[in-house]
Amino acid sequence: MAGSTLRLYSYAFFLPAGIIYILFFIAPTFLSFFFSLTIWTLSDWRFTGLDNFRIFFTEPSLSIGLRNSLIYAISTCALKVVLGFLLAAFLCTKLKTRGFLRSLIYFPNILSTIAVGIIFSSLMHPSHGLINTTLAFFGIQGPDWLGNPKMALFSVVLVDVWKGVGVAMIIFIAGIQAIPQHYYEALSIDGGSSFDKLRYITLPLSRSSMNSVIMLAFIGGIRSFDLIWVMTKGGPGFTSDLIASIIYKQLQGGFYGLSTAGNVVLFIIVSIMAVPLYRSLTKVEVDL
Amino acid sequence: MSRKLPHILVEVLSVLLALAIFGVPVSYVVTNAGKTPVAAAQMLIAPSATTQYLKNFSDVIAASNNMLVRAFINSTIITIMSIVLLLAVSSMAGFVLDRRKGRAIAWINFLVLAGLMIPPAVVPTIWLLKSIGLYKTFLGLVLVEVALSFPFSVLLYRGYVGAIPRELDEASFMDGCTGIQLFVKVIFPLMKPVSTTIAIITSISVFNDFVNPLYFLPGSKNVTVQLTLYNFISTYVNKWNLLFADIFLISLPPLLFFILFNRKIVSGMVAGAVKS
Numbered sequence: 355m356a357g358s359t360l361r362l363y364s365y366a367f368f369l370p371a372g373i374i375y376i377l378f379f380i381a382p383t384f385l386s387f388f389f390s391l392t393i394w395t396l397s398d399w400r401f402t403g404l405d406n407f408r409i410f411f412t413e414p415s416l417s418i419g420l421r422n423s424l425i426y427a428i429s430t431c432a433l434k435v436v437l438g439f440l441l442a443a444f445l446c447t448k449l450k451t452r453g454f455l456r457s458l459i460y461f462p463n464i465l466s467t468i469a470v471g472i473i474f475s476s477l478m479h480p481s482h483g484l485i486n487t488t489l490a491f492f493g494i495q496g497p498d499w500l501g502n503p504k505m506a507l508f509s510v511v512l513v514d515v516w517k518g519v520g521v522a523m524i525i526f527i528a529g530i531q532a533i534p535q536h537y538y539e540a541l542s543i544d545g546g547s548s549f550d551k552l553r554y555i556t557l558p559l560s561r562s563s564m565n566s567v568i569m570l571a572f573i574g575g576i577r578s579f580d581l582i583w584v585m586t587k588g589g590p591g592f593t594s595d596l597i598a599s600i601i602y603k604q605l606q607g608g609f610y611g612l613s614t615a616g617n618v619v620l621f622i623i624v625s626i627m628a629v630p631l632y633r634s635l636t637k638v639e640v641d642l
Numbered sequence: 643m644s645r646k647l648p649h650i651l652v653e654v655l656s657v658l659l660a661l662a663i664f665g666v667p668v669s670y671v672v673t674n675a676g677k678t679p680v681a682a683a684q685m686l687i688a689p690s691a692t693t694q695y696l697k698n699f700s701d702v703i704a705a706s707n708n709m710l711v712r713a714f715i716n717s718t719i720i721t722i723m724s725i726v727l728l729l730a731v732s733s734m735a736g737f738v739l740d741r742r743k744g745r746a747i748a749w750i751n752f753l754v755l756a757g758l759m760i761p762p763a764v765v766p767t768i769w770l771l772k773s774i775g776l777y778k779t780f781l782g783l784v785l786v787e788v789a790l791s792f793p794f795s796v797l798l799y800r801g802y803v804g805a806i807p808r809e810l811d812e813a814s815f816m817d818g819c820t821g822i823q824l825f826v827k828v829i830f831p832l833m834k835p836v837s838t839t840i841a842i843i844t845s846i847s848v849f850n851d852f853v854n855p856l857y858f859l860p861g862s863k864n865v866t867v868q869l870t871l872y873n874f875i876s877t878y879v880n881k882w883n884l885l886f887a888d889i890f891l892i893s894l895p896p897l898l899f900f901i902l903f904n905r906k907i908v909s910g911m912v913a914g915a916v917k918s
Contacts, residue, residue, distance in 0.1 A: 365746075368735045449656070524912055617764060624761065
């Protein structure tokens with residue numbers, strides 16, 4: 355039976371998608387390995403070995419991107435996991451307004467990143483911005499969120515979390531809702547507190563959602579470009595440059611080989627991160 | 643349980659806190675989009691006594707030869723083209739990916755999963771688009787958008803086809819259906835819920851996309867809404883009222899989708915994130 359229907363599933367169905375995917379995603383990825391080793395003018399190239407990578411890691415205005423991208427990815431990821439989990443656990447309790455709250459928290463996700471960047475550039479204005487005037491009302495001197503080199507990257511991280519925590523929350527909610535109620539009932543009979551429920555049932559049984567959130571948030575963070583570009587352009591100076599903003603700056607400057615080397619660095623980081631995460635994801639599926 | 647704040651207080655406090663954090667930035671846009679430049683420069687959230695919404699909107703729309711109108715048309719065309727092509731190619735691919743097994747399929751699955759994570763290589767893609775004459779064209783951008791959205795949507799389709807019983811295929815085969823007939827007449831109509839979800843999610847992500855138009859569709863002739871907004875930042879220095887009026891206008895389509903399809907968007911997000 356299966357043999358006879360197999361001819362219904364011709365690989366030709368895969369062909370249109372395959373061509374587009376290979377031509378506009380896979381091929382450029384493979385080409386990037388080659389062109390990252392060249393000085394490239396788009397019409398012509400000259401092989402230079404690992405020079406681009408040497409420049410990328412030694413030139414301070416470029417290597418800072420690697421450091422910042424890691425800081426950015428780790429901190430947005432950590433905040434989204436912690437806040438997303440707590441919000442989800444809270445909004446899975448019997449709250450009358452929970453539907454409204456979920457929608458409200460998810461809402462920023464449908465705004466464009468550019469719009470969010472502009473809104474927060476205004477809210478974070480050092481003297482007039484709503485955040486600092488509110489802080490001043492309580493007698494606190496707010497920082498220059500985007501103008502202070504020590505602060506700028508962190509400020510953008512907060513905005514990224516503001517925009518993206520709703521997605522983390524929704525994924526956690528899906529995981530928490532799949533936990534059978536009788537686990538909680540059993541724990542209440544044994545006299546467990548609400549905190550015990552969170553600690554010993556909700557948290558461990560949310561592991562597979564947590565893996566998804568970590569993976570999405572980390573990879574989103576390490577690739578991140580548009581928010582930093584609209585809010586600081588990598589500034590002040592190069593202090594908040596990310597790998598992706600450097601890739602774009604080199605592209606604008608016509609250093610195509612160098613720009614592509616940045617892409618390859620990003621590829622390597624993502625691959626290193628993806629392998630253990632992918633393993634843990636497939637392992638969880640076996641557990642279930 | 644036990645030692646608690648009165649229930650109603652918890653509700654009120656959490657709503658107030660959420661409104662302060664997530665509602666304030668939005669109402670800030672709404673009130674400031676209608677202010678005079680001088681009033682908007684004060685950066686207050688309170689609405690001013692005199693509003694000029696219509697004037698601000700028409701100023702933004704008329705700016706640089708009706709650039710925003712052109713951008714809306716361009717973004718709409720690009721979004722629709724991307725959705726149609728994406729649905730067509732990924733539904734077919736998802737069908738085969740679920741129904742067939744074997745080494746080739748394992749490889750394809752691996753490449754698809756890799757595509758969820760690996761960042762696209764910018765300059766090589768530009769170079770490729772240039773060499774086939776599609777750089778700075780709508781079609782070029784659409785093809786890139788489809789290639790980048792493909793992994794997510796094909797996984798949704800594959801998961802969905804898995805729930806369609808194979809007996810249906812066999813019955814159609816007995817009735818003399820070819821593979822194409824089976825797909826077009828039986829499978830694709832059954833996929834309607836997941837197709838809707840993907841169409842909605844893609845419409846928001848492509849309409850809101852800034853990065854890919856910036857890379858692959860530069861130039862003022864082909865602007866998209868997000869590029870116009872970005873360009874307005876330098877045009878409208880210190881004219882926050884117009885910037886916010888622009889944000890207000892270009893956020894309306896996604897907002898409308900969000901209000902209409904809230905549940906679809908959220909369920910699709912979850913399915914994509916958890917299944918992958």
